[in-house]
Amino acid sequence: MTSLIARFRGKQQTSQESYYTAGQFALIRSRFARKTSGVIAGWILGTLVLLGLFAPFFSPSDPSIRGADTSYQRGAPQIIKFKDENGFSWRPFTYTYSKPDSGFDLSSLAAGGSLDALDALTSSGALDASEQNRYEIDRNQRRYIQFFVEGWEYSVLSIESLDIDIRWNLHLFGVENGQIHLMGTDEDGKDVFSRTLHAIWVTISIAVVALIVKLLVSLLVGGVSGYFGGRVDAILMSFTEAVRVIPSIPVYLACAVMLAGLELTPTQRYFAIAVVIGALDFAALGRRLRTHILTERNQDYVLAAQLSGASTGRIIWRHLVPSFSSYIIVDTLINFPYVILAETSLSFLGLGLTEPVNSLGVLLQKAQDPDIQQNMVWQFFPVVVFVALIMAFVFVGDALRDAADPYSEQNK
C-alpha cells in the first residue's frame, strides 16, 4: 500500500545506484509495485488467502454439520444494523429470527387419510420451498455482535504423528446467544459465510499441491530432456507432444472415474485429485524448460561445474534451473486459476471432491440446483468469492509477467 501512495505522490523509488546493483527479484518487485491494477489485485488476493488460511478464526460458526443451526435452516442473510426505530447503538446488531408456526396441521390427514385433504394442503402453498425460507424477525430482541468471542473449538495446529493438537476457541466476531449468519444458511443450516471461508483454503491448497507436482514433473522431463539431448530428448519430447494434444479435462475425468472406484478416505481422494491434475499438466512448462536448458547447457559455467566433478543432477538442479527461476515462479502463478478451474470442473461433474468437504468447486456445484437458484440466491455468495479470487490471480499474474520481463525496462 505504501508503494501505491508513493506512486501517486510521484516519488521516485529507485535511486540509480541501488537500481544497478539490485538482484533479479528486487527488480521484479520494484517493477511490480508500479503496476496499479496488479498491486490492488495483490491486496485483494492477499486478503482472500489470509481469510482462507485463518478461516476458523474469521468464521462465526463451525462449517461442518456439527455447527449447523437447526433453528435457522434455509435462512436468508441476516443484515447488520446500527439503527432502527428503537434507537441507535454503537454496537452493531441483528435481530432474533424464529420460525413461524408452519400453519398447516397434519391432523386432518391423520384423521381422514383422504387425498382431498392432501390436495388442499398442497394447493394452500404451505409446502412450497419458498415458504420454508420464511422467518419472523423479532425487532425488539436485538442480538448484539461481540468481537473476539469464544465459540466453537477448532484446532490451530494438528500433527497426528507427534500427537500435537493445539485447540483454540476464539473468533473474530459472534453474537451472545444463537448464531449469526452473514450470508444465510443452506438446507442443513450450515453457515454459508463460514463454509466459503473454509473452502478458499481447501481450493488453494489443492492448487498448491497440483502445481508442486506439476513443477516436479516438468523439471524432471524438461531437465532430463534438455540436458541429455539427442535420442532421450527426441523420445521424451514426442511423448510430451502426444500428451499435449489430448484434451485434459476428459483425461482428468477418466482418472477421476478410476479414483471413484477405489476405496479412499476424503483426504486421500483430495490429494489424489491434486496429483492427477498436476501430473498431467507438465507439457507446456516441460517444453519451455527443455528449450532453456538446451541453450544454457553449453555455457562456460556448466563446463566449469562439470570439470569440478559436479554430478548431472547437481548441475541441472543447482546451476541450470536457478537461471530460470523467475520464469518458473511467474508461470506457476499464472497457472493458478487454470488449476482451480480444473478442480471446479471435476467437482461440477460430481467426480472431484464431494459434499461434506468444503471446496469452492463443491459450493459452486450447488448453483445448478433449481431450488437454490429460485429460493436461496444467497448461496451464490461462493460464486462471488470464486470470481474475485480468480480475477485477483489473473491480474497479479499479468502484472508479474510484465514485471519479470527484463526487456520491459528498456523503454523507460
Place this chain on the structure above:
Amino acid sequence: MLLESLISFLADTWLLWILVGIRVTLFWQARRSQYFHYVLNRYMLALITLLLVSGIVFSLMEVLPGDCAEKIIAYKNTQGETITQADIDAERARLGLDKPMPVRWLNWVTDLTLNGDLGYSCAKRQSVNLALGDRFWMSFWFCVAGLAFAYLIAVPFGILSAYALNQPWKDRNPRHSTVKRSINSLGLAANKLLDLLLRMISYLGLALPNFLLALTIILFYVFAGESAPTGLFSDQWNNEPWFNDQGFQTGKLVDFMGHIWLPIFVIGWAATALQLQTVRALVVDESSKLYVEAARARGVSGTALWIRYPVRHSISPLFNSIGFDFQRVFNDLPIVALVIGLTDAAALLIEALAMTNDQELAAGILFLVALVVISMNFLTDTILAAVDPRVRNSVLGAGGH
C-alpha cells in the same frame, strides 16, 4: 471376379493407401526441394505423434471399470437369460479381450489405419463411426466458431492492451503546449481505462466457470418467462427438413441461429481471456525489440509503426498456436454441452466417460480431437514455413529440424 476382389480390397484399405500416397509424393518432392524435405519431416512426426496418442488414449481407457464382454452379457441379462462367469469368459474370448493389451492396441491401430474404423461401442451396440456420425463435425464447428469469436475480440484488444501498457497516464512532454498536453492526457487515460475495462470483462469470462455462465444465461431466460435457447432447435423446427416444397426454409435457419449463439458465446468468452493474455504478451515482447526502435528513429510513428512492425511479427506465433487453442476450446465444450443440452461429440464423450464407461467411444472421440489438433499443427507449420521468411530460415537453415 479379380476386379471385384481388388475393389473390395481397396475399399478395406483405402486410408492406408492415402497415407502412403502422401508419403511417396512428399518423398518425391523432397528430393529436389528443401521445403518439401521439411514438410516430409513434419508429416512423419505427425504420424508418430498420432501413434503415440493412440497408445496413450488406449491405455487410459484401460483404467475405466468394466469391459465389452460384461456389457454385452449384462444386456443379455436384461433379456431374461441367466448368466454365469463362464459365459462372460467365453464372451471375452470371442471378442479377443483375453489377449494382452498391446495386442488389442495393435489390432485397434491396424483397423484404424487400414480403413478409419474406430472400433465397436459395446454400450451403444453399434460401431463408433456410426454412433458418432455427424456429431463430431458439429463439435468441430462449435469449436471453430468459438475460436473465431475469441480471436475476433482478443487480437484487436490484445494489441490495444499492449499499446496501453507502456504508456503513461499523463502526457508530460514539455515540448507540447498545455492544451495539447491535456488533450493527450485525456486520450491516454481513456486508452488505459478502456484497456482495464476490457481486461476485466475478458478475465471475467475466465473467472466465471463455463457451466455457471451458461446456467446464468438460461436463468435469465427463465426469469424473463421465455424458453431458454437450449439444444440446437426449438421443438417447432426440430423435425422440419431444411428444404421443403417451397425451397429453403429460412425460418429454420433463424431458429438455428437463435440457439447456436449460446454455446459459441460461452466457450468463446472463456477462450478470449487466454488469447488476450497471449496476444498482449506477444506484442509487448515484440514492441520492445530493437527493430521497432530503429523504425521509430527513421520517423515511423503512431498506428503505422505498430501495425507494420510489432503487430505483424506477433501474428505468426499466434497462427502457430491455433491447433492447441482448438484443443483448449474443446476441453471446455463437454461441460457446456451438458448444461445446454447439446447432443454433439463432446456430450457423448462425457456420457461415455462418466456414465456408461464406454471405453471404445471415449477413445474414438479423444483420438479424433487429437487428430484434428495434430493436423492443424501440421498445416500451420507448413504454411508458416512457406509464408514467413523468419520461420523458413530457421527451419530450413538447420537442415529441416
